[in-house]
Amino acid sequence: MAEFERILLRDIGKPESWSIKTYEKGGGYKALKKALSSYSSDDIIEMVKSSGLRGRGGAGFPTGVKWSFVPKDTDKPKYVVVNADEGEPGTFKDRVILEEEPHMLIEGIILAAYAIGAHEAYIYLRKEYPLAKKRLLTAIEEARKAGYIGKNILDSGFDLEIYLYIGAGAYICGEETALLESLEGKRGHPRKRPPFPATHGLYSCPTVVNNVETLSNVPFIVLHGPTWYRQFGTEKSPGTKLFSCSGAVKRPGVYEIPLGSMTLKQLVFDVCGGMKEGHELLGVIPGGISAPVLTPEELDVPLDYESIAAKGSMLGSGGVIVLDKTFSAVTYARRAAEFYAEESCGKCTPCREGTPWLVNLLRKIESGEGTEEDYNLLLEVTHAIRGKTFCPLGDSAACVVENFATKYREDFEKLLKKPAAVS
Template sequence: MIKKIESRNFNIKDSHVLQVARQNGRYSSLEKLFSMSCEDVLNEVDKSGLRGKGGGGAATGGKWKLVPNPSKKPTYLIVNADESEPGTFKDRQILEYDPHLLLEGIICSSYALHAHHAYIYIRGEYVFWAKRLQIAIDEAYKAGIIGESVLGYDYKLDITLHRGAGAYICGEKSALVESLEGKRGHPRLKPQQKEPEWFFGCPAVVNNVETIASVPYIVENGFKAYREFGTEKSPGTMLFGMSGHVEKPGIYEIQFGESMSEFIERIGRGIKNGKKLKAIIPGGSSVPVLRADEIEGITLDYESLKAHGSSLGTGGMILMDESVFMPDVVKNLFEFYHHESCGQCTPCREGVGWSDKLMGKILDGHGTKKDLDTLLSLSFILNGKTICVFAPSVAYIIDSYIGKFKDEFYSLVK
């Protein structure tokens, strides 16, 4: 079941050190990279069907093609390492065990995009990982892998690590760019037609760490090799995570399209202490919850989860056993979203806080049926009326949890 493309070097001792990384194949794609034209690399990635692995699942090639070519202004690659979706802890494995894979991916991707400067925006809490990555960057500069000339080829590339400071919303790509410009992390209005992001008015592409880390394999082995894994519409592999009430929590790389229940049983060794599964959040807290009886037949790819009324998201699953009381879970998630709302749009700023207060009142035993009705009507106010998808996520939480575990919520109100 396990397929190691990105995680190939994770178990090698000192794999984060340049010398060890190089002995184990890092930077080996660069020779082929520079024998190709920038456009060929872009096409190769496009044909591979690589999809963004930070939660949205947008086609990487499609995103890259939005960058004007040729562009009068410099193009930038921005790597999103602001991993803070609850249940998600995959990017840090790459940063910890194979930072040179990320740097190799940045070189490949920047070359395809005609970019000469890449920024990595890492969440502020990841101090250990930021230090490790900075050491890797310094090593790469010293060895001539990046800088004025990438390994002696006629291509210049700088990489700068930029630390965030504890704002979940900066994982949203336009908020991330705002933050990188030195402002509050407020998401930007989306244009009607697809456009690249704009960093100080210059075209920029924002990609997740894991997406970028998938690129070297595609460059080195071709798009067909990548498509051998996964499904037609969700090609390749992904680092799936399990946390919560599971016997063996962790990050495991498997190809798309594997059975969800088998993944939990075989790789995660089932539910902790032999208990029964009650519910599962398939891809970070922002996606609709699934009841245990709903997961039969679900395969781990974007299409299957969508067909079952949820979303693959970041692939970070949170498992909950039979002892969990769902209203407590919802309160916990509301607190998270209340704390992290950036406050830009009124429906989100007020609505999420209101939901949190209502849920607190209900859990304290002072709630009425009318409060639950209000909560459900808040979902309507939150969904589709704000700049980013933060508020809709809260709407999904309200709808899916109350819809699927009705009895537990109504047992609390008069």
């Protein structure tokens, strides 16, 4: 890959990268000044639309299109809600922005609010990020003192307040409708959709919910324009993406890469330095635990939304988990199933009842007590969950287990009890 200048991670390593001083020195808040003095809200939505920016929280939905669904002529208040829950196992890329470059997110929030006509924004932050909380609170105060938040921002007549809300540690509260329920002070259960948050979101008012990384791209799009932005990435997956890489590689970490500019194999073997000494590759999960695993033979795939989807997996959150042969595929499947069973919110019967079934069957197989019948039942349970729940948590549990069980069938078969020989 040709060298490129980091965009989202540009301030990492600079002294006090999280301060307003460092952010402004690198051009921070210039986009906001430009937007408030020269662009209408519609202009901003159009720019984000033509940039092709897609949501970085997992689903990859086009951000500008989402913003354009927010009704313009409504008496209801509108809201911007930032999804900073980052609960997907293997994902820790938003953390870098929240802790090291919080002003980039804040500028993105103000631009999003201006674009949709919101005067209140909420950041829903996972409670496991105390440093992010501290840095965000300081950054919000710095931005207020500088006149970027509050009443009549930069004499434009536009008002905005940003509030920080700390979650209580539930994976399901990263799902946008459960997040909204939680923000309203209720139990974090997903809502039926439609209606979608763009029309019926927080307190049933028009709301845009966006991921931290998604919003952090917006200042660059507004400052430099969509054509500039599109020089990075591919036609359908423009821009750069943060990948958090973990597992048995030599250089785990968070990397920024123009979408489609390299393959998953290159990310694992060149950027992350390949496998640690003495560890053998079993497979790679490309987009957080909910993305189906790819075998070593399937890694020659460009890192963009379409190419990974064509391989039957997902780019998802960009949480690349490198699995090695220290554990078998059965163990990895069991660990994933345990996570989903623990985190299932219990609203939908197939997920609430089905995920513990997956765990029990996988534990039985792992311990050598499982039979061919148990293996078949495992697959049957995945079918009983899939497509029958309000939110994708159940689907993910089913998909991940089915994927491990079919792609690594031999690992499973090795552990199955053979029928007793008839003499």
